[in-house]
Amino acid sequence: MKQLSKADKTTEILPKSKPSIYQNLKYMKTNYMLYMFILPAILLTLVFKYFPMYGTVIAFKDFNPIKGILGSDWVGFEHFTSFLTSPNFMRILLNTIQLSSFELLLGFPAPIILALMINQVRRAKVKQNIQLIIYAPHFISVIVISGMLFIFLSPTGPVNALLTPLIGNPVSFMSDPDAFRSIYILSGIWQGAGFASIIYVAALSNVDPQLHDAATIDGATLLQRIRHIDLPTLKPVMAVLFILAAGGIMAIGFEKAYLLQTSMNLPASEILPTYVYKRGLQAGDFSFATAVGLFNAVANVILLLLVNSIVKKLNEGDGLL
Known part of the structure; x- marks a missing residue:
């Protein structure tokens, strides 16, 4: 065996020096095409994202378009104080948190369960047809979905046509504040769960089939194989997607909530994004609306950091997430 010289040993022990700025620039010049690919995204x-941040300064000003x-x-902080002390603050905040939380708690497991079910289909043709059917609602416009809900759930719609003989009177679902959250969440799960399951199906495709075969030979049931083989495979993906979903818990979509709003369900459907739209664009109170939007953004950042730390501790403790 060739013996290392004293210089070689010294070189092997010492850590490698970091690339200099010149070396980094040389690498970038040589591989400039790689950076051209990410230039549009930047x-x-x-x-x-970054340039509009300058406009948030009007949250601390009495903005006048002429000046x-x-x-x-x-x-x-006058606008923040005005919002936090307004009589509608708690109602709007609770509506936003409740709608987002229920959507997360009910909507997050749905694509996971759907992916596990799809993964059990062995015939490739049947599996493709099922995936095509459950992915399709994702490509339907939110406006179309809202119009469908108003038609189907109207007092003269098909849902009431089935319920009226049973309960005697038609139900005005879209005017009932108690029914708004269920309609919003269930329609969102129907529209997005199929498309969201793509990531989980892709992760499950990396599972070695021999693991399932060996577990079956050892007498493991279907649920046991899912618990001990499939779920551990999905664990890293679930953790990342849960952080992203929980971090945006206050950034609930504006369009669908606004389109489903009526004067009767307003106590349950008025959330921070719709409130910002009405105060900012409809009422022209740009400074106040910016303050509310900034409050929402800060709350999102706090939630993101909190959820990230919780998921990290669960991972260290080898929890489900």
Whole structure:
């Protein structure tokens, strides 16, 4: 065996030095085509995410479109105080949290269960047809979904046509505040669970079939194989997607909630995004609406950090997530 010289031993023991700025620039110049691929994504992020952050300064000003952002007078936290002390604050905040929380608790497991069921289908043709059917609702516009809900759940719609002979009177679902959350959440699960299951189906495709065969020979049932083989495979994906979903718990979609709103279900359907739209674009109170939106964004960041730390501790403790 060739013996290492003293210089070689010293080189082997010492840690490798970090690349210099010159070496990094040289690498970037040599592989500039790789950076060209990500340039559009960087530009879009800068234009639509970072540059608009300058406009959040009007949350601390009495914004006047004629004077502009720089010329408007500073008012400090006046708009935040006005929002936090308004009589609608708790109702709007609770509506947002409840709607987002229930959507997360009920909607997050749905694609996982769906992916586990799809994974049990062995015939490739049948599996493709099932996937095509459950993915299709994702490509239907939110406006179309909202229109379908109003038609199906109207007092003269097909749902009431089935219920009226049983209960005697038609039910006005879209005017009932108690029914709004169920309609919103269930329709969201129907529309998005199939498409969201793609990631989990892809993760399950990496499971070695020999593991299932060996477990079957050892007498493991279907549920035992899912618990001890499939779920551990999905665990990292579930953790990442749960962090992303829980981190945006306050960033609930505006369009669907606004489209399903009526004057009767407003006590349950008025959430922070719809409130910002009405105060900002409809009422023209841009500073107040920006303050509410900034409050929502800060709450999202806090929730993201909190959920991230919780999931990290669960992973260390070898929990489900």
